[in-house]
Amino acid sequence: MNIKCGECPGHMKETELKEFEAGALFGLKRVCLRHVSALVCDRCESVMLPGSVLEYVQETLATWIAQHVEDLNPASFRFLRKHFAMTQADVADRLGVTRLTVNRWESGVIPIGRAESIAMRTFVLLPRLRRAASVSLRRARIAEKAGSPQIEATP
Numbered sequence: 481m482n483i484k485c486g487e488c489p490g491h492m493k494e495t496e497l498k499e500f501e502a503g504a505l506f507g508l509k510r511v512c513l514r515h516v517s518a519l520v521c522d523r524c525e526s527v528m529l530p531g532s533v534l535e536y537v538q539e540t541l542a543t544w545i546a547q548h549v550e551d552l553n554p555a556s557f558r559f560l561r562k563h564f565a566m567t568q569a570d571v572a573d574r575l576g577v578t579r580l581t582v583n584r585w586e587s588g589v590i591p592i593g594r595a596e597s598i599a600m601r602t603f604v605l606l607p608r609l610r611r612a613a614s615v616s617l618r619r620a621r622i623a624e625k626a627g628s629p630q631i632e633a634t635p
């Protein structure tokens with residue numbers, strides 16, 4: 481693989497980074513990645529994360545924020561909105577507020593209420609719940625057909 485650096489005439493080399501601060505990539509205060517494989521320029525040391533890593537980190541952060549962050553701050557609110565590829569107008573429409581209100585939440589001019597936080601977090605979690613439910617429904621259906629035999633396996 482021979483990828484040129486975008487910042488200088490150097491070349492990108494596959495490297496495992498012990499620690500990489502990726503907060504800026506996601507618009508969040510601090511996102512520390514450990515033992516992450518990346519492309520690093522052999523001259524200027526600029527770092528490029530592979531798309532698969534970005535996708536994984538994005539998905540993991542969205543789930544984590546939705547499950548654990550009770551009161552979203554402007555950055556985490558914006559992060560979740562972008563995670564759904566929603567515009568401020570889309571979010572405003574779904575939450576029944578104006579686009580200006582969403583803009584003020586994201587710029588920290590007015591605080592994001594607990595209810596709005598719960599709504600945004602629910603947007604993340606609901607599709608996952610639906611998927612999990614349909615998987616377990618399917619499993620229940622085929623288990624019943626099969627007479628629910630016990631399974632013990634060593635993968």
Ligand SMILES: [Zn+2]
Nearest residue numbers: 485488521524
């Ligand atoms: Zn470079």
